[in-house]
Amino acid sequence: MIATPTQTPGRGPAASTLLSVVEATLRDLHAGGPDLPPVTLASVLDEDLGFDSLARMELMLRTERAFGIALPEDALQRVETVADLLRAVQQGAAAPDRAAPAGTAGTLLPVAAPLAEAGTAGHAAPETAATLPEVLAWHLEVHPQQTQIVYL
Numbered sequence: 026m027i028a029t030p031t032q033t034p035g036r037g038p039a040a041s042t043l044l045s046v047v048e049a050t051l052r053d054l055h056a057g058g059p060d061l062p063p064v065t066l067a068s069v070l071d072e073d074l075g076f077d078s079l080a081r082m083e084l085m086l087r088t089e090r091a092f093g094i095a096l097p098e099d100a101l102q103r104v105e106t107v108a109d110l111l112r113a114v115q116q117g118a119a120a121p122d123r124a125a126p127a128g129t130a131g132t133l134l135p136v137a138a139p140l141a142e143a144g145t146a147g148h149a150a151p152e153t154a155a156t157l158p159e160v161l162a163w164h165l166e167v168h169p170q171q172t173q174i175v176y177l
């Protein structure tokens with residue numbers, strides 16, 4: 026059973042929103058799976074909830090979207106529990122220069138300069154790529170001799 030935000034009285038709206046995001050991510054990652062573990066602020070992302078590195082990245086992106094902020098750059102490595110993620114959200118919200126630009130929630134961000142410059146003759150950078158597989162497909166086409174991804 027997954028704990029609902031109403032089961033965490035006194036935690037505030039940010040904690041309730043974050044718990045909802047974590048729960049939704051957990052459900053999406055384990056759709057049709059067995060009973061899911063309870064989600065609390067004390068839940069350890071990898072040990073208790075089974076979030077691997079890709080799932081953690083998805084959780085970070087959903088959290089940024091839900092709160093309209095940009096999390097601190099080291100959040101992915103630093104966050105171990107849901108409470109740690111809540112602290113990172115509060116840090117991101119407290120830093121006005123780190124807030125996501127208005128209207129960008131859920132939209133593609135511009136391609137970084139190194140990627141835009143990576144295009145070769147006749148191959149423009151994948152500025153319209155909406156997913157990681159689309160970006161990887163472009164890299165495979167343009168740089169077939171290079172390793173595109175390493176899965177450990």
